[in-house]
Amino acid sequence: MTVINNALYKPSLPLAQKSLPYLKKIPNNSPLWVKKTRKKKFLFFVAMFIVVAIAIIPSVLAENKGLEEVEKELGQNVEDKLDELNLSELEDYFNNMQEGSLSTWGSVKAFVKQVIKGDFQGGYNDFFKASVTALGKSALDTLPSLLSIVAIAILFSILSNMSSNFVHKSTNEIIYFVCFSAIAVILLGKVVSLIMMTGNTIKGMQRLMELVFPVMLTLITSLGGVITVSAYQPMMAVISTGVVGVITSFIMPCFIATVVLSVVGNLSPSVKLEKLNKFFRSTGEVVLGLMFSLFMTFVTLQGITGAIADSISVKSAKFAISSYVPILGGYLSEGFDLILASIVLIKNSLGLAGVIIMLTVILMPVLKITVFTLGVKLVSGLIEPIGDKRMSDFISTLGSNMRMLIVAILAVSFMFFIMIMLVIYTCNMGV
Amino acid sequence: MDIFRVIGIGLLGAIIALMLKQSRSEFSMLAVLATGVIILIIILNSLSEVIVAFNKIVIKSGISQELFTGLIKIIGVGYVTEYGASMCDDLGCGSISKKIHLAGKIGIFLMALPIVMALIDIIGEIVKL
Numbered sequence: 001m002t003v004i005n006n007a008l009y010k011p012s013l014p015l016a017q018k019s020l021p022y023l024k025k026i027p028n029n030s031p032l033w034v035k036k037t038r039k040k041k042f043l044f045f046v047a048m049f050i051v052v053a054i055a056i057i058p059s060v061l062a063e064n065k066g067l068e069e070v071e072k073e074l075g076q077n078v079e080d081k082l083d084e085l086n087l088s089e090l091e092d093y094f095n096n097m098q099e100g101s102l103s104t105w106g107s108v109k110a111f112v113k114q115v116i117k118g119d120f121q122g123g124y125n126d127f128f129k130a131s132v133t134a135l136g137k138s139a140l141d142t143l144p145s146l147l148s149i150v151a152i153a154i155l156f157s158i159l160s161n162m163s164s165n166f167v168h169k170s171t172n173e174i175i176y177f178v179c180f181s182a183i184a185v186i187l188l189g190k191v192v193s194l195i196m197m198t199g200n201t202i203k204g205m206q207r208l209m210e211l212v213f214p215v216m217l218t219l220i221t222s223l224g225g226v227i228t229v230s231a232y233q234p235m236m237a238v239i240s241t242g243v244v245g246v247i248t249s250f251i252m253p254c255f256i257a258t259v260v261l262s263v264v265g266n267l268s269p270s271v272k273l274e275k276l277n278k279f280f281r282s283t284g285e286v287v288l289g290l291m292f293s294l295f296m297t298f299v300t301l302q303g304i305t306g307a308i309a310d311s312i313s314v315k316s317a318k319f320a321i322s323s324y325v326p327i328l329g330g331y332l333s334e335g336f337d338l339i340l341a342s343i344v345l346i347k348n349s350l351g352l353a354g355v356i357i358m359l360t361v362i363l364m365p366v367l368k369i370t371v372f373t374l375g376v377k378l379v380s381g382l383i384e385p386i387g388d389k390r391m392s393d394f395i396s397t398l399g400s401n402m403r404m405l406i407v408a409i410l411a412v413s414f415m416f417f418i419m420i421m422l423v424i425y426t427c428n429m430g431v
Numbered sequence: 432m433d434i435f436r437v438i439g440i441g442l443l444g445a446i447i448a449l450m451l452k453q454s455r456s457e458f459s460m461l462a463v464l465a466t467g468v469i470i471l472i473i474i475l476n477s478l479s480e481v482i483v484a485f486n487k488i489v490i491k492s493g494i495s496q497e498l499f500t501g502l503i504k505i506i507g508v509g510y511v512t513e514y515g516a517s518m519c520d521d522l523g524c525g526s527i528s529k530k531i532h533l534a535g536k537i538g539i540f541l542m543a544l545p546i547v548m549a550l551i552d553i554i555g556e557i558v559k560l
Contacts, residue, residue, distance in 0.1 A: 155488065155499070159506055170536060171509035178505060178543045181550040182498050188553045195560055256557050263554060 077342035078116055082109060085218075085346070090211045094357060108353050115349035131363060138368040139375075145186050146375045152182050153383035153391060160388075176388055177267070183391065184263050187376070187398060191259055194369055198405045199248060201365040202412050205358060206244050209236070209416050212354040216423050219347040223340055224314040225427040231306035232423065235299055239415055246291060247408050254284035255408075258401045266394035277397060284404050292411050299418060307426030314340075344428050351424040355417060362413045366406060373402040433473075440469055463521050471514065501542055508538050 087108055094108050156179035160172050213236050217229050257280045265273030322333035380395035444466025451459035482503060489499040512535025519528035 151488070152498075155485070155502070158485075159502060171506075171513070171539065174536075174539050174543055175502065175505060175509075178498075178502055178546050181543075181546040185546070185549045185553055188550075188557060192553070192557055192560065195557070199560075252560070256560055259557060260554055263550070 074338055074342055074345075075116075077339060078345055079113075081342055081346055082112060085215060087215065090215070093208060093211055108350075108357075111353050111356075112346065112349045115352055116345050127359070127363075130360065131367065134364045134367045135371065138364075138371040141368070142190065142372050142375050145190055146379050149183050149186055149379050149395070150382055152179050152186075153387035155179070156388070156391070157386045176390075180267060180388075180391060180394070184394070187395070188259070188263070190372060191398070191402075194365075194372060194402070194405060195252065195256065197365050197368065198409055199252065201362060201409055202244055202247060204361050205412055205416060206240050208354065208358055208361060209240055209419070212350070212420070213423075216347055216350060216354075216420075219343055219350070220423065220427050223310075223343050223347070223427055224317065225307065225310040227309045227313075228303070228306040228427050231302040232419070235302065235419065239295070239419065243291060243295065243415060244412060246287070247412060251284045251288055251404065251408050254280045254287075255401060255404045258284075258404070259398065262394055262397040262401065266390040266397075269390065274397075277401075281401055281404065285407070288407060288411055292415070295415060296418065299415075299422065303422040303426055310427060348424045348428075351420045354420050358413055358416055358420075362409055366409055369402055369406050369409075373399050373406070376402070437470055437473055440466060440473070444469075460522050464518060467514070467518060467521075498546065501546065505539050505542050508535055508542065511535075512538075 090108050156175065159175055159179075213232075217232060217236075220232075221229050258277050261273045261277045261280065265271055265277060318333050318336055321336060322329045325332060376395055376399035380392045380399060383395070384392040444462055448459045448462040448466070451462055485499070485503065489496065512531055516528040516531040516535070519525075519531060
């Protein structure tokens with residue numbers, strides 16, 4: 001079908017240019033043309049007569065087509081196009097992703113079909129259930145370690161009060177050291193797993209986008225959105241290598257630095273590293289924010305302008321078909337619309353599927369980190385009155401630094417989200 | 432623990448030491464030492480009860496037993512060191528008391544070493560990420 005589409009699309013432009021002298025609207029027709037016009041005119045009309053004669057039977061039939069017929073044809077178009085798409089890698093990715101309760105879909109293709117038919121309703125419920133289970137799971141995961149931190153802090157306060165009558169403060173200090181180390185070991189164990197999870201999530205999102213975008217770009221190309229594709233393709237390269245690279249090689253090390261600095265800075269009362277800690281945190285946030293806003297601006301501008309240029313060229317092609325192919329042109333242009341509409345439908349529902357899969361990918365990590373952050377803040381509040389000040393400082397700093405991980409995941413997912421949404425909202429030719 | 436018994440023994444020891452100081456000053460120090468040892472023996476029983484109570488807390492909270500044992504040992508070493516050093520001070524040997532303190536500190540540090548090593552290991556692991 002794509003071949004027919006292109007065949008319709010490409011010759012229509014020279015036809016439009018050649019037919020312009022008939023309209024006498026654009027003055028740049030050459031005098032050579034006028035001389036040759038009569039002969040050509042005659043030949044042209046003969047050819048047209050034959051074409052019309054051939055076309056009259058199907059067109060009469062087409063006139064009798066009802067709305068249902070058209071819908072059926074659209075559905076058939078969609079099915080054909082969907083079967084032609086190669087989604088096997090995306091399906092593999094989807095099947096490997098077991099977290100979340102998206103098992104009701106079956107496969108990506110089935111989901112796309114569901115959306116196209118308008119049967120897609122279970123999304124909210126599924127999501128709600130998935131998030132509640134994820135929330136419970138992550139709370140259960142973090143609870144034991146948080147409780148043992150509180151217990152260690154209580155133990156420390158009892159022991160340090162018991163031994164506060166030591167002449168030398170060093171014994172008290174070493175008890176603090178031991179308790180702090182124990183707390184730090186418990187917390188850092190959790191943090192390491194969260195860092196790894198964040199890295200894996202970002203890589204997973206990158207992989208997902210590498211699977212979804214080529215398919216969507218192919219669909220846009222078949223819609224005639226050549227300029228849009230040429231605008232999106234470099235963006236895709238930038239986002240999947242540049243942005244993800246910056247996050248994994250700059251933002252994550254910044255976060256790790258803040259974690260290490262907060263451990264070392266609170267280990268002894270003489271070493272103060274709070275400001276350095278803040279520096280790393282704000283550097284990470286500033287870089288992320290700058291990159292984010294720059295990217296957003298460029299993506300939106302390029303995407304929209306490219307899409308407008310494409311929609312003009314597609315519209316002119318359509319106009320050319322409908323006005324310069326006599327009699328048959330109207331039908332052809334409507335058929336053109338129908339084909340475009342079916343591709344647009346597939347593109348948009350595939351985009352929706354991509355967004356929902358991405359949300360499921362980030363749901364668990366974001367909830368886990370959020371629960372951990374909140375729990376850590378609660379613990380730091382609980383041990384502030386009983387434990388040492390440095391202890392609660394360490395825990396609360398760690399809690400506020402965890403924000404960087406969430407921001408990293410959310411930034412990448414939001415960029416991808418914007419990209420998909422742009423692809424969905426632009427290049428909706430013939431709709 | 433009977434606090435009155437401890438106070439009584441302490442006062443008695445102090446009075447005896449005071450009396451001995453005037454007649455035979457070389458025995459007065461021994462009286463002080465003996466009083467300290469008797470008080471330590473009286474406390475010991477109650478101290479074990481305290482440790483059992485801590486143990487119950489630890490089992491309920493689910494902290495690893497090793498950590499708790501390490502902490503108790505550190506505190507015990509701290510107390511014993513303090514005790515011995517103050518006795519040496521009583522006997523007028525300040526330099527020996529300082530050496531006992533040093534030994535105590537090294538002992539405590541050795542005991543805290545596994546936890547510190549674990550901390551350093553995990554920081555190294557994080558930095559490698």
